[in-house]
Amino acid sequence: MARTGRPREFDRESAVRQAMNLFWAKGFESTSLSDLKSTLGGLSSASFYAAFGSKKALYEECLAEYMGTCGELVATLRDESLSAREALRVMLWRSIEIQTSRDSPLGCMAVLSGIVCDDDNADVAELARNARKVNRDAIADCLARGVANGELADDGSAEAFTLTLDSFLKGLAVQSRDGISREALLRSADQLLSILDR
């Protein structure tokens, strides 16, 4: 079912991925339209707005792309073939691997690209906040599963450990940006999980 009209001269999907990397690296506000236009192959303003609507709309798409790919942690946490502890460990390792990879910007897009914003961009900050909440809730669910299983002690510490893990996870975004090595962060992650052993 070929679309009518003049065909687009660039690949929209890969453009979104490139834009995602820009927003990830520089944040929403520091990424300017001219940054975007030149990175996405030197397209014109008209092409940009026709394809994406606005800078905010593109950011929303990029954040969704991020959460579905590089920032995807929920699937691991919900994987019932893994014990809760294993799932948490895989999740942490996977996150550290991506956050410290040299093939993409350092740190976590959901943390870095939308925490601090101008009042005009409060909606952007909220998008990022919702993205962060998704992971926090998934951690809580994973721990609840472990408690229900009998795998983890039912001593009421799960809520606290959710925040402990999630705060650590978010702190990783800062550490990665500050140049802390992957190996050092992995050792920390394993040490953190030792709280579950007692």
Place this chain on the structure above:
Amino acid sequence: MARTGRPREFDRESAVRQAMNLFWAKGFESTSLSDLKSTLGGLSSASFYAAFGSKKALYEECLAEYMGTCGELVATLRDESLSAREALRVMLWRSIEIQTSRDSPLGCMAVLSGIVCDDDNADVAELARNARKVNRDAIADCLARGVANGELADDGSAEAFTLTLDSFLKGLAVQSRDGISREALLRSADQLLSILDR
């Protein structure tokens, strides 16, 4: 030794404190000159530049003010009247108290105000990065002191725990911004310190 010339019509010290709160709340780039000028009592551009030099210079002053007051954690960590564990606990509690206080912006200025920047402001990001490093190094020193004391096990885990604690600490900035309660974060902090008990 009274200075010659027309006296300044505003209190420079309190202006720096107000600017600090602005940068803390909105970050360096989202805080505009007109934000600053109106918040600091509606002063003119001439007065602003005469008093502070530039936006960056004022930010540097504000960050130093922050690190010397609200963000001050080093003194606690170096307090030899406390055990290493006590010092770490007081440090975490103090940080959580400030980061979740309603009397000042949520979270940590060193984390939130200067992680993500435009290329033009790379020097601002570096100022913030250096400020973050100060605390990380102080945590490492505190743990080293505990090991040297015999208070903590000399099993080589101190480096990892430095990062575990520091990542958690930096993650608190995000959690505070996301509205997580002080009490929940305090419980997490205590749970995290339980790693030292074994």
Place this chain on the structure above:
DNA sequence: CAAATTCCGGATCATTCATTCCATAAATCA
């Protein structure tokens, strides 16, 4: 007093920002 010094109000600067508009180009549909 006058000279020197510092500060202030307000206009102004060149840039950059995100966005819109218009004429034209390239495709499909009838």
Place this chain on the structure above:
DNA sequence: TGATTTATGGAATGAATGATCCGGAATTTG
């Protein structure tokens, strides 16, 4: 073919950005 639809190139929009400049006001010094 001609009508319709969509995309492109490039100019233009108004608002906001950080910073500078000038004339005058307020103060100390001599």
